Amino acid sequence: MITASHSPPDGEGRQYSLRTQRLAIGALAVAVSAASIALIAASAPWQIRFPFVAAAALFGPAIPALRLRPELSLSQCLVYGVGADVALQMLAGLALVLWHVWAPVAVSLGLLVITLAVGLKLLFDART
Amino acid sequence: MAQARRKFDADFREGAVRLVRETGKPIAQVARDLGINGRTLGGWVNADKRVRANGAGSLDEDERANGAGSLDEDERANGAGSLDEDERADLARLRRENAEPAIEHDMFQRLHGLRETSTRDGFTGTLARVRGISGLPPFILTLTRCALPLAALAIGLLSLTTARESAVGQYGLIQALPPLYFVSLGILSISFIRAWRSPQPRFPELILGVISLVVLLQAAPGIIESEPRFQVAWLHAGFTDFVARTGRVLPRLDARFNWPSFFTGMAFLDRAGGLPNAIILIRWWPVFINLLYLPPLYMLAKLVLRDAKKAMLAIWLFPFANWIGQDYYSPQSVAYLLYLVLLCVVLGPYGASRKAMIPRLRRKPRDNDTKNPPDDWHPQTPAHALTLLLVMLTLCAAMDTGHQLTPVFALAVVAVLVFFGRTRLLAWPGVMFLLAAGWICYGAITFWIGHISALFGGLGSVGGNYTGDLHLQLHESAAHHQVNDVRLLVVGAISGLAVIGFFAGRKMRVDRTAAAVMMLTPLVTIAGQSYGSEAGLRGFLFSLPGSLCLVAMALTSARMGLRLILTGALTAALIPAFLIARWGNEIFERVLPGEVSAATALYRVAPHGSTIMTLTLPATLEFTDIGQYQYQSGTIDTSASGGITSPARLVPGLARQLGRNPHGGYLIITISQLESARTNSGVPLSWGADVERQLTKSPLFRLIYSNSASKVYQVVGAHDYSQP
Numbered sequence: 029m030i031t032a033s034h035s036p037p038d039g040e041g042r043q044y045s046l047r048t049q050r051l052a053i054g055a056l057a058v059a060v061s062a063a064s065i066a067l068i069a070a071s072a073p074w075q076i077r078f079p080f081v082a083a084a085a086l087f088g089p090a091i092p093a094l095r096l097r098p099e100l101s102l103s104q105c106l107v108y109g110v111g112a113d114v115a116l117q118m119l120a121g122l123a124l125v126l127w128h129v130w131a132p133v134a135v136s137l138g139l140l141v142i143t144l145a146v147g148l149k150l151l152f153d154a155r156t
Numbered sequence: 157m158a159q160a161r162r163k164f165d166a167d168f169r170e171g172a173v174r175l176v177r178e179t180g181k182p183i184a185q186v187a188r189d190l191g192i193n194g195r196t197l198g199g200w201v202n203a204d205k206r207v208r209a210n211g212a213g214s215l216d217e218d219e220r221a222n223g224a225g226s227l228d229e230d231e232r233a234n235g236a237g238s239l240d241e242d243e244r245a246d247l248a249r250l251r252r253e254n255a256e257p258a259i260e261h262d263m264f265q266r267l268h269g270l271r272e273t274s275t276r277d278g279f280t281g282t283l284a285r286v287r288g289i290s291g292l293p294p295f296i297l298t299l300t301r302c303a304l305p306l307a308a309l310a311i312g313l314l315s316l317t318t319a320r321e322s323a324v325g326q327y328g329l330i331q332a333l334p335p336l337y338f339v340s341l342g343i344l345s346i347s348f349i350r351a352w353r354s355p356q357p358r359f360p361e362l363i364l365g366v367i368s369l370v371v372l373l374q375a376a377p378g379i380i381e382s383e384p385r386f387q388v389a390w391l392h393a394g395f396t397d398f399v400a401r402t403g404r405v406l407p408r409l410d411a412r413f414n415w416p417s418f419f420t421g422m423a424f425l426d427r428a429g430g431l432p433n434a435i436i437l438i439r440w441w442p443v444f445i446n447l448l449y450l451p452p453l454y455m456l457a458k459l460v461l462r463d464a465k466k467a468m469l470a471i472w473l474f475p476f477a478n479w480i481g482q483d484y485y486s487p488q489s490v491a492y493l494l495y496l497v498l499l500c501v502v503l504g505p506y507g508a509s510r511k512a513m514i515p516r517l518r519r520k521p522r523d524n525d526t527k528n529p530p531d532d533w534h535p536q537t538p539a540h541a542l543t544l545l546l547v548m549l550t551l552c553a554a555m556d557t558g559h560q561l562t563p564v565f566a567l568a569v570v571a572v573l574v575f576f577g578r579t580r581l582l583a584w585p586g587v588m589f590l591l592a593a594g595w596i597c598y599g600a601i602t603f604w605i606g607h608i609s610a611l612f613g614g615l616g617s618v619g620g621n622y623t624g625d626l627h628l629q630l631h632e633s634a635a636h637h638q639v640n641d642v643r644l645l646v647v648g649a650i651s652g653l654a655v656i657g658f659f660a661g662r663k664m665r666v667d668r669t670a671a672a673v674m675m676l677t678p679l680v681t682i683a684g685q686s687y688g689s690e691a692g693l694r695g696f697l698f699s700l701p702g703s704l705c706l707v708a709m710a711l712t713s714a715r716m717g718l719r720l721i722l723t724g725a726l727t728a729a730l731i732p733a734f735l736i737a738r739w740g741n742e743i744f745e746r747v748l749p750g751e752v753s754a755a756t757a758l759y760r761v762a763p764h765g766s767t768i769m770t771l772t773l774p775a776t777l778e779f780t781d782i783g784q785y786q787y788q789s790g791t792i793d794t795s796a797s798g799g800i801t802s803p804a805r806l807v808p809g810l811a812r813q814l815g816r817n818p819h820g821g822y823l824i825i826t827i828s829q830l831e832s833a834r835t836n837s838g839v840p841l842s843w844g845a846d847v848e849r850q851l852t853k854s855p856l857f858r859l860i861y862s863n864s865a866s867k868v869y870q871v872v873g874a875h876d877y878s879q880p
Contacts, residue, residue: 068430073430078429082429085425103451104500104505107497110448111494111547114493115494119557122416122557124424130403135424136424137428
């Protein structure tokens with residue numbers, strides 16, 4: 029009797045799909061984080077800066093970091109990643125308040141650098 | 157529903173098998189994508205494996221029964237019947253090899269929802285040819301199909317720009333909405349149902365339909381109203397700005413600062429993004445957060461319903477059913493997102509162990525049991541498990557420190573899912589409890605000490621906890637009574653259909669236990685907690701993921717024709733019902749420009765430390781200078797034997813209260829306050845006018861600011877009242 033179990037995934041097809049996803053997510057992570065870092069460094073007006081920083085905060089570092097794990101599907105990476113990124117922003121802000129070190133721009137830059145690094149790692153992994 | 161047996165040619169079968177083999181997707185998913193039976197595809201995959209293992213081979217009885225038997229018919233038609241066994245195998249192999257490019261092309265088309273372009277599938281193929289669309293490239297065809305929801309969205313948004321805010325009345329925003337807006341919602345609904353009834357999933361169209369629906373429903377007040385709506389959202393923006401400016405929280409000022417991670421997170425983001433203040437965010441926040449809810453809701457629905465189309469139906473209903481209005485700029489809105497994502501992990505990679513915690517609830521697995529996710533959904537390596545653990549810990553930590561109530565619902569739902577064996581995370585409820593209790597004992601100690609009665613006062617008052625926020629009071633206006641009736645009707649319809657769905661889902665490949673747990677647990681959990689008289693509303697909000705899955709089961713259990721009629725009828729009923737239930741209080745929940753101007757003028761003149769009093773709630777205040785003023789809200793007593801307090805008696809009392817503060821006292825009266833008093837307490841608008849006349853005449857007050865929406869009075873002779 030046939031059940032809804034999986035057939036063993038074909039290595040080549042899955043690898044191709046994973047490579048494509050890593051390439052897309054990595055490129056996006058690098059683009060939004062690099063743009064956000066540049067806009068923060070340039071003290072750009074909030075009308076330009078905020079959309080990029082908010083997009084980068086929503087997208088990274090969790091989504092690209094989760095895509096490093098081959099076991100997770102793309103939808104799992106995106107859904108869990110958005111949840112984890114939102115939670116991470118909340119906890120980062122809370123930690124700064126609790127430790128009386130209110131330096132949100134510096135810590136945000138740190139998170140953006142992590143996103144950038146993970147994005148670059150994804151791009152590197154996708155190429156090799 | 158029984159389907160007519162269809163025949164598939166060898167090219168199609170081979171392409172489908174290759175899709176399974178090369179993409180690694182589950183058989184069930186590929187079968188759904190192609191619109192064929194999972195068992196049939198499973199038969200083909202098994203046959204292919206055997207052929208590959210043996211080089212070639214004939215098909216056995218089972219395979220023929222599963223639809224593979226038509227190969228023989230094809231071969232006979234091609235004259236292959238006279239060949240011996242080896243020759244037939246070689247012929248089949250050569251034919252497959254030669255046909256590969258064509259199969260790939262065919263499968264590519266099918267994967268993009270273009271089954272109609274294929275000539276192999278009787279009815280739909282014929283339909284497509286008759287419509288003359290078979291020649292279009294996939295991308296263009298997808299765009300063509302998406303034109304309808306896009307057009308509906310454009311029409312709806314444009315129509316909203318013509319709406320008049322002044323038309324908002326006792327039934328709320330619906331009175332201000334132009335007819336074209338309803339037409340756009342109708343087009344959108346027809347477009348969705350048309351795409352949904354297609355045997356081939358047309359996901360771009362379905363997804364666009366749901367996104368357009370969320371935007372049309374949630375953006376309406378943002379476009380029509382001059383100022384961002386809802387006074388509490390302004391207050392939360394003020395809290396965020398305070399944290400962003402000072403890097404501190406004030407747990408003694410407001411209970412919400414005891415669970416501050418929403419405000420700290422938003423302040424963190426605001427500073428990084430250079431935002432001047434958080435008020436900028438609140439107008440479009442409901443649109444944004446409702447769009448963020450869709451992916452986890454879809455994932456959750458798909459985990460429960462095991463079918464992408466049914467899951468799409470569940471999330472199509474969500475924007476209509478979510479009339480509660482907790483998605484404004486608030487800790488609850490974000491905590492709900494975290495709750496949904498947490499459930500996706502709990503029921504996804506760790507889903508359905510089938511080990512109920514008490515033996516008699518254990519169900520023996522059947523051979524053909526497909527309710528449980530395939531094994532490779534579960535964590536496969538320690539690193540995989542660690543990744544998921546980190547995600548869950550992050551979600552729970554943010555939830556526990558961000559909102560009072562959400563962790564309670566999350567803990568209860570996960571614990572009951574464990575109890576019924578729907579998740580393998582047996583110890584996770586304990587971890588969640590420790591995290592929540594840890595924060596209460598550390599971060600929320602100020603609240604904990606001062607609010608024991610608030611936390612446990614609701615125990616035993618089950619009825620009061622459910623109905624507290626429905627404002628079912630004797631003095632409410634007739635219109636408000638009808639708005640509440642509509643709300644109850646929506647709750648009743650969703651709950652009734654969910655019950656039907658639970659029984660209808662018996663013969664479906666769905667996890668109705670998980671759906672029922674997600675629906676019922678929040679409703680039971682809030683029975684013991686009043687939560688400021690909002691318990692029933694919150695319970696309904698948290699029960700929605702489960703109840704909508706059950707509603708989708710109910711609707712899809714009917715025959716296709718009836719299913720479409722029911723879905724269409726439910727959508728048609730929910731459109732006006734949502735607009736009344738959700739925006740029915742807009743007459744006093746909206747924020748008028750005059751009210752903001754009055755509050756801004758008040759903050760300019762009132763010295764820090766002074767008292768600011770409102771005649772009644774709501775009030776658009778505290779969006780700036782948090783912690784610098786003392787706030788008081790007057791209450792209108794309608795239960796006194798003499799009826800409503802007369803203005804002549806009220807005014808000296810207000811002066812006494814305000815005069816006790818040596819820094820000064822101010823009274824602000826707005827149209828929203830008077831409308832709220834009329835709607836909720838049956839106080840006539842003339843009473844407000846009388847109070848204003850009395851204040852103007854009284855030597856105890858001085859009018860310092862006035863516009864069409866608000867008046868601000870300053871109490872005079874404060875020092876006299878401050879004397880002991």
